[in-house]
Amino acid sequence: MQTGTISTGMALVKAVDPKFQSNTTDNLVIGSGTALLFGFPFLNIPVVGYVQDQPIMYVYTMLALIIYFTALLGGILWRTRKNNDIRS
Numbered sequence: 001m002q003t004g005t006i007s008t009g010m011a012l013v014k015a016v017d018p019k020f021q022s023n024t025t026d027n028l029v030i031g032s033g034t035a036l037l038f039g040f041p042f043l044n045i046p047v048v049g050y051v052q053d054q055p056i057m058y059v060y061t062m063l064a065l066i067i068y069f070t071a072l073l074g075g076i077l078w079r080t081r082k083n084n085d086i087r088s
Contacts, residue, residue: 006032042068 009028017024042061049057
């Protein structure tokens with residue numbers, strides 16, 4: 001949100017749907033809130049490590065990101081395999 005992503009998205013939606021008749025704006029706001037909820041710890045932990053002079057916090061952040069991306073990749077592979085089994 002601080003990079004202007006949601007405001008730019010809202011401006012684009014306003015240009016295409018001036019009366020906000022679709023649910024795109026709701027999805028945009030809910031998605032940004034959810035992203036902030038899950039993304040904030042990844043942004044905050046390294047800053048705390050820097051301020052408190054504890055470089056181990058960088059390792060914790062890296063491990064959390066590796067676990068997060070592994071879960072994402074596992075979910076993508078699981079969905080792909082599930083879709084391929086249905087087609088077979």
